Amino acid sequence: MKIAIFSDMHIGFGKGTARSEEAFDQAKEAFELALKKNADLILLAGDLFNEAIPSQEAWVQMFQLFGLLRKENGMQQIVNWEKNGKKRQFSFACTPVISIAGTHEFRGRDFKNALEVLQEAGCLVFIHAAKAVFEKDGEKIVVQGLSGVPEKKALDALKMWNPQPVEGACNFVLLHQSIKEFLPFDDDMVASIALADLPPGFDLVIDGHLHWASEDNLTDRNFLVTGSTVITQMKKLESKKPKGIFIFESKSKNLQFFSLPKQRKFIFEKFEFKEANLEQIRENVETKLVELLSVASGDLPLIKLKLKGSLVKGLEGKDIDLRAIEEKFKDKALLFIDCDFEELGFKQKLEQLRKTQLGSKSVAAMGFELFEKNLAETGFNEAFEVKRVFDLLAEGDIDKVVELLSEQKPGD
Numbered sequence: 001m002k003i004a005i006f007s008d009m010h011i012g013f014g015k016g017t018a019r020s021e022e023a024f025d026q027a028k029e030a031f032e033l034a035l036k037k038n039a040d041l042i043l044l045a046g047d048l049f050n051e052a053i054p055s056q057e058a059w060v061q062m063f064q065l066f067g068l069l070r071k072e073n074g075m076q077q078i079v080n081w082e083k084n085g086k087k088r089q090f091s092f093a094c095t096p097v098i099s100i101a102g103t104h105e106f107r108g109r110d111f112k113n114a115l116e117v118l119q120e121a122g123c124l125v126f127i128h129a130a131k132a133v134f135e136k137d138g139e140k141i142v143v144q145g146l147s148g149v150p151e152k153k154a155l156d157a158l159k160m161w162n163p164q165p166v167e168g169a170c171n172f173v174l175l176h177q178s179i180k181e182f183l184p185f186d187d188d189m190v191a192s193i194a195l196a197d198l199p200p201g202f203d204l205v206i207d208g209h210l211h212w213a214s215e216d217n218l219t220d221r222n223f224l225v226t227g228s229t230v231i232t233q234m235k236k237l238e239s240k241k242p243k244g245i246f247i248f249e250s251k252s253k254n255l256q257f258f259s260l261p262k263q264r265k266f267i268f269e270k271f272e273f274k275e276a277n278l279e280q281i282r283e284n285v286e287t288k289l290v291e292l293l294s295v296a297s298g299d300l301p302l303i304k305l306k307l308k309g310s311l312v313k314g315l316e317g318k319d320i321d322l323r324a325i326e327e328k329f330k331d332k333a334l335l336f337i338d339c340d341f342e343e344l345g346f347k348q349k350l351e352q353l354r355k356t357q358l359g360s361k362s363v364a365a366m367g368f369e370l371f372e373k374n375l376a377e378t379g380f381n382e383a384f385e386v387k388r389v390f391d392l393l394a395e396g397d398i399d400k401v402v403e404l405l406s407e408q409k410p411g412d
C-alpha cells in the first residue's frame, strides 16, 4: 500500500493578510499530490486548522479539500476504530484519512474539537489515544495516535498511553509534540519528550508540530518529522527545504519526499553587524534585497531578515527605522525584518527566543498561558484541571466551573 503522510496545513492562517489563501492553496497541492501518487491511505499529524474554533470560511476550505478526495464510483473502504474496548466502523467511498488533532485544535474534555466534527462529517477517522485499522489487498495497516497535548504533560501522557505495535501489520504512530533534541534549549514548558522516549517497534513514528521536515532519525529510530505544508513561523530551517508530502510504501518500507509543485518561496537571511550606524544597516539591507530579488521569480517571495550584532554608541534598537525600505520593496516581496541587537537585556532575549519558539499563538492560547502562570504563583498546587476550567470560563459556563471547583477538597 502507498501511504501519504503530511501535516500542519493550518487552514485559516494569514486571515486578512496578503497570505490569506496560502494555507489553502498549499494544502490543496498536498491533497492533489497524494492523489496523483495513488495513495491508498492518508495520515495527517495534526494542526489541520490554525484555530481551535475555525471560522466558517476555514470550514468551507477544509470541506473543499476533503472534497478533492471524492471521486465517482469510489470503492467502499472500511476503517475500524478502537479505544478502550470501544469500537466504531467508518466507511469511505474514497481514500481514507486518519488523523490526530494538533495543539492548535486542542480543547478541554468538555468540548468537541474540530477533528471530531470532521469525523462525524465522514471526512476522516480521528484517533486520540486510539487505534485505527485499515486492510486492503491482503495488507493490514494499524495507526495509533496521540493528539497534541500541553508539552509539560506530554511525556506522562505518552507513557500512560504506551502504544504497542500489532503483529502481522504495518504499524504507525502519529504524534504532535516538540522533541527535546529538535529545540535549541531545554525547557519542560517547550518539550518534555526526547527521542529515547519514543515508542519502539513501529515501522514509522510520525510527528507533526515541528514545521520543518526531518528524516534525520529515520534509520536509527524510524522517526519522521513531516513538516508543515505552509510556512507559519518563518524559521530558518524552513527556508532550507521545500514543503511537501511523504509517501511510504508498506511492503518495501521505502519512504520518499515529494515537493509541492507550487509553493511560496521563503528566504531567510541573517546579518551580523558590529557597531553599525543606521546608514550602514540600511545600505546592507537594501543591497541584499536587490540581490535576492534579482534571482527570485513567481509569486511574491517571503523574505525574513534577521539583523543582529551591536550598534554604534548612542544608537538604540528603537532608532532603527527601516520603513522606507519596507515601502520600497512592498510590491516585490513579503518582507519581515527582525531586529535583535545586543542592547537587549538577557531576560528580554530569552523572552524573545521563547516567543519565536512557540510561534504564533491565538489570544486564547496566550490567555491560557497567563492563567497557568498566575496559578503557578498561588498555592493552588494543581488542585483542578486548568485547561478544563479555562475552556469552561472561556465559554462562560460559570455554573460548571463552580460545580467542578466545589468537588475539589481543599489541599487535595
Ligand SMILES: [Mn+2]
Binding pocket: 008, 047, 102, 104, 209, 210, 211, 228
Ligand atoms: Mn503546527
